[in-house]
Amino acid sequence: MLRLAAAVAAKDIRLELRSKTALLSALVFVALVLVVFNFARDPTSVTAADLAPSVLWVTFAFGGTVALTRSFTIEREHSALDGMLLAPVSRSSIFLGKYLANLAFVGLVEAVTLPLVVLFFNVDLGHALAGIILVAVLATLGFVAIGTIFSAMVVKTRFAELMLPVLLLPFMVPPLMAAAQATTRLLGGRPLSELLGWLRLLGLYDIVFVSLSLLVFPAVVDE
């Protein structure tokens, strides 16, 4: 099952590396969001460092949504999804493959966003880097699973690019809130005990929603 999932993911990644359209536009998009953020704040009243955690997570959310939309739009052309469903591959493998590819995309977008935030907002990551990466991984695992499911559904509608954020953003709120809170504490050098609650929430969210997505995926693709 994992081997097949890896094949599905490799297919998506190869496809993206050949065209690079979605990836490049997502990367330019997050850079633009960050620039807009910088001009939207009043530098005399809010310091960049105070704003950085929320800017980071809002940008992750937007960039992630943009990156997720492409997941199933590429399958819509020439009914590629039907072909994949006809292949002797289990539904779980298809979901896992799509999920892994999406994780790779969103992860890459985040990996580009983080240094840009450091650059634009003059954040001193220092000792907090490992913690922030852990928080980012935990937060991303959950919402990308839900995004994969929703992406498969919204391509059947005419306004896929608009429907995805409408459905997905409410689900992003708990992990985003937890991650932003944890990041603030990490940057402030607070003791680990203060963010343990948030990390537990993130972990629980991942376990619940990844398993649930795996469970409901057949209902989304099977006619």
Added chain:
Amino acid sequence: MSADFAAARSIIRRGAWVTGLALAGLAGVYVMALQYTPIEARQGLAQKIFYIHAPAAWSALLSFSLVGLAGGLYLLLKDPRVDRFAACSAEVGVAFSAVMLTTGPIWGKPIWGTWWTWDSRLTLTLFLFLLFVGYLVLRAALHDREERARFSAVVGIMGLVLVPFIHLSVYLFRTLHPRPILMKPSAPSMPPEMLRTLLTSFGIATLLFIGFVTMRYGIALAHDLAEAHADD
């Protein structure tokens, strides 16, 4: 065919009766709230809105939970009636949450001194409301009936699972919202008159929910029948 329509009409009529009864009960709750319950010592008259706000919140949560449960049931049974019920319940839930989201700020202005705060429960209830608006938008955007039912079932289940996370984060995030008064391990901390009025209002809100959903279900049934009739 006309027998089916007659059945739909009788469902609507039954729903209208329940709704009428519930509306009369609602008037009773207003009277109870104004005449029977004592005036809260610190909040004064503003606290009276609680007898509308809390039951509306209850009905909203009830309907959203039912949408989730119906979603699970639909994926098991594939019965279009379950899907129709879920759609009606979601619509009624959006209406009740609109009541909750408007009465809340009206209370908040005199008591908290602000219409809206980015308190976690407010924020997350707002997002739950938006999620179900999204649910209805998704339904409207899909035309294949069977596909629409499956997709909305999935969103409904996901939404139901999201609710405990909302409650979890309430306890983690610094909050201005009143702590639970009724549903807590120790005895409810309010005078018996208030408790009685509140419980009555919860009952009335539930009845109103049943009335609305029944009526809406009848209308949806008639709509589906008319659509099937047009296709023939």
